[in-house]
Amino acid sequence: MKTFTTSYERILSLVDNYKPDLYAKTRNFLDGTVSCLSPYISRGVISTRTVYDSLIKRGYNLEKIEKFVQELAWRDYWQSQWKFYGIKINKDLRHTQQAFHNHGMPHCLVKGQCSIQMFNTAIKQLNSTGYLHNHMRMYLAMSICNIGSYHWHKPAQWMYYNLIDGDWASNALSWQWVAGCLNSKKYIANQENINKYCGSSEVRTFLDKPYDQLSKVQSLDEFDNSVELELKWRVPQQANPNELVLDDCLIYNYYNLDPQWRKEQLANRILLLEPQIFDQYPISPRVMDFFLKLSKNIPNLILFTGSFAELRALCRGKIFYRQHPLNQYSGTEDSQPKLCNIQGDFSSFFKYWKLCKKALINERN
Numbered sequence: 001m002k003t004f005t006t007s008y009e010r011i012l013s014l015v016d017n018y019k020p021d022l023y024a025k026t027r028n029f030l031d032g033t034v035s036c037l038s039p040y041i042s043r044g045v046i047s048t049r050t051v052y053d054s055l056i057k058r059g060y061n062l063e064k065i066e067k068f069v070q071e072l073a074w075r076d077y078w079q080s081q082w083k084f085y086g087i088k089i090n091k092d093l094r095h096t097q098q099a100f101h102n103h104g105m106p107h108c109l110v111k112g113q114c115s116i117q118m119f120n121t122a123i124k125q126l127n128s129t130g131y132l133h134n135h136m137r138m139y140l141a142m143s144i145c146n147i148g149s150y151h152w153h154k155p156a157q158w159m160y161y162n163l164i165d166g167d168w169a170s171n172a173l174s175w176q177w178v179a180g181c182l183n184s185k186k187y188i189a190n191q192e193n194i195n196k197y198c199g200s201s202e203v204r205t206f207l208d209k210p211y212d213q214l215s216k217v218q219s220l221d222e223f224d225n226s227v228e229l230e231l232k233w234r235v236p237q238q239a240n241p242n243e244l245v246l247d248d249c250l251i252y253n254y255y256n257l258d259p260q261w262r263k264e265q266l267a268n269r270i271l272l273l274e275p276q277i278f279d280q281y282p283i284s285p286r287v288m289d290f291f292l293k294l295s296k297n298i299p300n301l302i303l304f305t306g307s308f309a310e311l312r313a314l315c316r317g318k319i320f321y322r323q324h325p326l327n328q329y330s331g332t333e334d335s336q337p338k339l340c341n342i343q344g345d346f347s348s349f350f351k352y353w354k355l356c357k358k359a360l361i362n363e364r365n
């Protein structure tokens, strides 16, 4: 079973030892050489820039590893779209999802008891490790939305809740991409495709059909039983401090756990857990536990559960934080490290990538 370290030294060593040479050829296979760095990128322990710089320092050149760098850029792209659109990404963004009549989650999938064994194995893996391969995420999302005719939002929340790399931009917008809300084209894969990339040999499943037939499916008996999940989260039972020793405060949160950020600054280091954020974007106790273990890489971190206003009232000096679409803070905002500094609305990733690639090439010269 895949395990994910929470030690910063080991995370940096994973970055410095990752070799993307076979990435383009193998990335779609469940046993392909993907990096498994997303839990650290999503929690802000490292950034897409950290990963890219390590590769360049080790002598890789952009053209040889373009596919991998492009995937790093997908992460930054979704973030930029979240920053641009804000809470609008919680609804169908560009096109209304077509032909859905179910809400909630298919019960058999939540239980890992559907008729496709690879899906049951994936659900078990999600529950035990908090990670899924990208292709499996796409297969599950397309089965739920485009075959089972569910709206994407609740299933996306369910996946985010269970993923240790949960990133609402990558998550919600990938679900929307699959469900045809970004470019009106729905993603569909059949059993032959799944068998090829998962190394399985399942036949006579609900996906074992030619594409022209699959695209006409409007419902699926085994997905008809839907559940409304109650996604409960909990923060550690620990009292907030009554006062802070130092004047200034650096805010860490679910999206910023970078041990290098303002490392030399003399300030209180506060891990701010805002209940209103977790009410809206709940995470499972297992995911919370992983996040809190990662937070141990920041020395003398003080846990604070409450709103930003409550923290502000306690802090005597200045407040510093890193930009993130969920932050409703005031103070000194630092930018998020990323591959390239590109802002704005990009209707397609490839328009964004073109500019990003150009900027990366210019850096070299």
Ligand SMILES: Cc1cc2nc3c(=O)[nH]c(=O)nc-3n(C[C@H](O)[C@H](O)[C@H](O)COP(=O)(O)OP(=O)(O)OC[C@H]3O[C@@H](n4cnc5c(N)ncnc54)[C@H](O)[C@@H]3O)c2cc1C
Pocket (backbone or CB within 6 Å): 027, 033, 034, 035, 036, 037, 038, 039, 041, 042, 071, 072, 073, 074, 075, 076, 078, 132, 133, 134, 135, 137, 138, 141, 159, 160, 163, 165, 166, 167, 168, 170, 171, 172, 174, 175, 178
């Ligand atoms: C339905 C669905 C839900 C998803 N939810 C999330 C999520 O909550 N959090 C998350 O980080 N990613 C999400 N992804 C994107 C992608 O599946 C994961 O980033 C990737 O599988 C992480 O594994 P890896 O680190 O081995 O990736 P690699 O293939 O090694 O890629 C390197 C890094 O690039 C980024 N990346 C790669 N592919 C994508 C992608 N398609 N979109 C955005 N970034 C990418 C990640 O930061 C990743 O760590 C989702 C995709 C789908 C289809």
